[in-house]
Amino acid sequence: MNWLRLYAIVYLVFLYLPVLLLPVFSFNDATVIAFPLNGFTTKWFVELAGIDALHGALKNSLFIGLSSATLSTLLGICAARASTRYRFPFKAPIMGTIMLPLVLPEIIVAVSLLVVLMQLGFSLTSWTVIMGHTLICTPFAIAILSSSFQGLDQSLEEAAVDLGETRWGAFSKIILPLVTPGIVASFLIAFTISMDEFIIAFFLTGADPTLPVYIWSQLRFPKRLPSVMALGTLLILASLVLLSIAEYFRRRGIRRTGAKDSGGFL
Amino acid sequence: MSSIISLSGIHKYYGDYHALRGIDLEIKQGEFFSLLGPSGCGKTTLLRVIAGFEDVSEGVLLLDGANMARVPANKRPTNMVFQSYAIFPHLTVGQNVAFGLRKKGLSKADMAAAADEALTMVGLAGYGSRAAHALSGGQRQRVALARALVLKPKVLLLDEPLSALDKKMREQMQSELRRLQRQVGITFILVTHDQEEALIMSDRIAVMFEGEIAQMASPQELYRRPATRRVGEFIGVMNFLEAKQTGTTEKAVSFDVEGLGNAEISVDQLPEGARATADVVGLRPEALSILFEGQNPTGRVADATVQDLAYYGDMTYYEVTLEGSSTPVTISMKNLISRPVLERGTKTRVQWDERSLVIFAA
Ligand SMILES: Nc1ncnc2c1ncn2[C@@H]1O[C@H](COP(=O)(O)OP(=O)(O)OP(=O)(O)O)[C@@H](O)[C@H]1O
Ligand SMILES: [Mg+2]
Numbered sequence: 001m002n003w004l005r006l007y008a009i010v011y012l013v014f015l016y017l018p019v020l021l022l023p024v025f026s027f028n029d030a031t032v033i034a035f036p037l038n039g040f041t042t043k044w045f046v047e048l049a050g051i052d053a054l055h056g057a058l059k060n061s062l063f064i065g066l067s068s069a070t071l072s073t074l075l076g077i078c079a080a081r082a083s084t085r086y087r088f089p090f091k092a093p094i095m096g097t098i099m100l101p102l103v104l105p106e107i108i109v110a111v112s113l114l115v116v117l118m119q120l121g122f123s124l125t126s127w128t129v130i131m132g133h134t135l136i137c138t139p140f141a142i143a144i145l146s147s148s149f150q151g152l153d154q155s156l157e158e159a160a161v162d163l164g165e166t167r168w169g170a171f172s173k174i175i176l177p178l179v180t181p182g183i184v185a186s187f188l189i190a191f192t193i194s195m196d197e198f199i200i201a202f203f204l205t206g207a208d209p210t211l212p213v214y215i216w217s218q219l220r221f222p223k224r225l226p227s228v229m230a231l232g233t234l235l236i237l238a239s240l241v242l243l244s245i246a247e248y249f250r251r252r253g254i255r256r257t258g259a260k261d262s263g264g265f266l
Numbered sequence: 267m268s269s270i271i272s273l274s275g276i277h278k279y280y281g282d283y284h285a286l287r288g289i290d291l292e293i294k295q296g297e298f299f300s301l302l303g304p305s306g307c308g309k310t311t312l313l314r315v316i317a318g319f320e321d322v323s324e325g326v327l328l329l330d331g332a333n334m335a336r337v338p339a340n341k342r343p344t345n346m347v348f349q350s351y352a353i354f355p356h357l358t359v360g361q362n363v364a365f366g367l368r369k370k371g372l373s374k375a376d377m378a379a380a381a382d383e384a385l386t387m388v389g390l391a392g393y394g395s396r397a398a399h400a401l402s403g404g405q406r407q408r409v410a411l412a413r414a415l416v417l418k419p420k421v422l423l424l425d426e427p428l429s430a431l432d433k434k435m436r437e438q439m440q441s442e443l444r445r446l447q448r449q450v451g452i453t454f455i456l457v458t459h460d461q462e463e464a465l466i467m468s469d470r471i472a473v474m475f476e477g478e479i480a481q482m483a484s485p486q487e488l489y490r491r492p493a494t495r496r497v498g499e500f501i502g503v504m505n506f507l508e509a510k511q512t513g514t515t516e517k518a519v520s521f522d523v524e525g526l527g528n529a530e531i532s533v534d535q536l537p538e539g540a541r542a543t544a545d546v547v548g549l550r551p552e553a554l555s556i557l558f559e560g561q562n563p564t565g566r567v568a569d570a571t572v573q574d575l576a577y578y579g580d581m582t583y584y585e586v587t588l589e590g591s592s593t594p595v596t597i598s599m600k601n602l603i604s605r606p607v608l609e610r611g612t613k614t615r616v617q618w619d620e621r622s623l624v625i626f627a628a
Pocket of ligand 1: 280283303304305306307308309310311
């Protein structure tokens with residue numbers, strides 16, 4: 001009877017041990033990543049502060065992450081509303097096509113985007129990465145937002161119009177507040193996906209690498225490894241904070257609308 | 267009195283589907299008007315046409331004399347109580363009620379006062395600061411009413427507002443709605459598929475079948491003089507007996523009615539066009555009565571046999587067959603202390619009156 005429990009424990013260890021080792025080694029006073037530990041230090045974090053290329057990559061990643069999260073959430077709102085509210089010809093194939101990048105191998109997407117962009121004569125910049133990331137984040141945004149829009153009573157909007165609002169007023173005063181938790185969740189998830197996406201960024205990035213691409217480039221230098229560990233620790237912390245915020249918004253949204261909590265995406 | 271709503275020749279197509287087939291309707295200011303009909307007959311569609319949520323394919327809609335053809339829903343002097351109530355869940359009760367007031371250019375204090383007044387009217391005084399999503403079904407319904415009434419619309423549209431409530435709550439809301447309507451004097455148009463509800467609440471009822479109005483009349487008129495067999499069947503219980511026309515005079519038409527014999531029907535009891543075609547007459551269950559032992563008949567009498575009965579405490583519904591006929595006929599009798607409840611198979615006599623026979627239009 002304890003096999004299941006054992007399985008669960010092994011599973012969790014396998015899943016989280018590497019992640020737990022990251023902060024451990026980032027505070028270890030040695031350049032080699034190995035046990036036994038050597039003593040406590042914060043110098044790797046201090047060192048991070050001094051690497052200009054890293055700051056550039058971080059800024060670049062933030063910019064790309066915010067831009068693609070915004071774009072894919074906006075596109076997601078339009079698509080989710082269209083698919084839940086309206087009937088139109090070829091709806092199923094259209095929605096299918098939009099959701100396709102969810103299951104396409106990223107390397108294929110990356111290579112084909114690269115080929116097309118080259119053919120069209122685009123030069124590779126942060127904007128080409130944003131395009132690629134928007135493409136792969138939008139299906140996630142649609143998936144999250146569709147469930148928000150689906151849960152809404154259709155007559156809410158008509159009721160607002162009936163009470164004198166314009167169609168836009170009804171949408172912005174009634175529908176938007178009610179799907180705000182979904183929007184926040186969609187934004188944060190798209191942002192997270194973009195922040196740690198590597199393949200598309202690797203292919204489409206120009207002179208300024210994103211954070212994952214930068215980290216990858218640093219792995220060639222063993223001396224840099226501990227500071228990469230420190231960087232990883234900070235990134236984990238940031239993700240935890242972001243996910244907590246997303247969860248907070250989701251719960252608040254549920255409380256505000258009085259709906260039942262059915263688990264949620266996060 | 268003038269018409270607050272006037273519809274003429276309204277047609278509505280959904281693609282190929284002909285949902286409204288020429289609706290003509292005049293509703294007077296202050297009336298409690300009901301649209302009654304089976305599921306899918308177009309009641310909601312008609313209500314949504316009036317509210318401005320559906321464009322008409324053809325026809326003219328006047329609201330208080332003004333043509334509504336180019337007036338969008340948010341500019342019409344109508345307000346709607348939705349079947350799902352459509353209470354905004356992220357707002358408080360007070361904010362819900364004041365929602366429509368924000369466009370009226372009132373001061374904050376006036377708005378709050380109006381909202382409070384409306385809430386008091388529907389029996390929810392002091393609920394203003396409650397979260398709307400924490401209300402019960404009956405309370406939501408009241409908030410929806412207050413939210414619409416606070417705008418003092420010329421016409422209030424209600425789409426099956428009571429169908430989501432349990433029986434007890436529904437009966438309470440029926441009388442409350444009626445009281446509220448008299449109090450505010452606003453024209454109410456109620457959509458319902460519950461004939462009892464329509465009879466109880468309305469000044470006038472339009473019975474709809476398949477996108478057409480079959481009959482429009484007061485509850486009494488509708489019950490006593492249904493224009494067609496289908497209306498008679500839809501409203502209350504009605505017995506149908508075969509009839510043959512046997513003669514006509516200036517004042518009356520005579521019929522030979524299955525099981526009852528010859529009946530002379532006065533011409534003012536006939537709907538137009540019924541003369542030549544009537545092959546069936548209708549009789550309500552209370553238009554026949556069983557003659558118990560020792561009772562003297564005051565009208566026409568026929569022999570009958572009790573086939574079945576349903577005992578309701580205050581009433582007994584007998585299913586009898588009349589002598590010379592095999593059509594089951596339902597008779598409702600009040601139960602009195604001096605009266606036995608007859609058993610199955612009892613031979614008895616029933617009494618009836620020519621004045622309560624209903625002849626239908628072709
Ligand atoms: N948007 C629409 N598109 C296509 N057909 C529709 C649409 N709305 C309604 N219909 C059709 O029009 C007919 C009338 O619908 P309506 O909703 O008015 O019926 P109803 O009398 O209110 O019925 P119920 O008592 O079930 O609410 C139905 O057959 C329905 O299928
Ligand atoms: Mg309906």
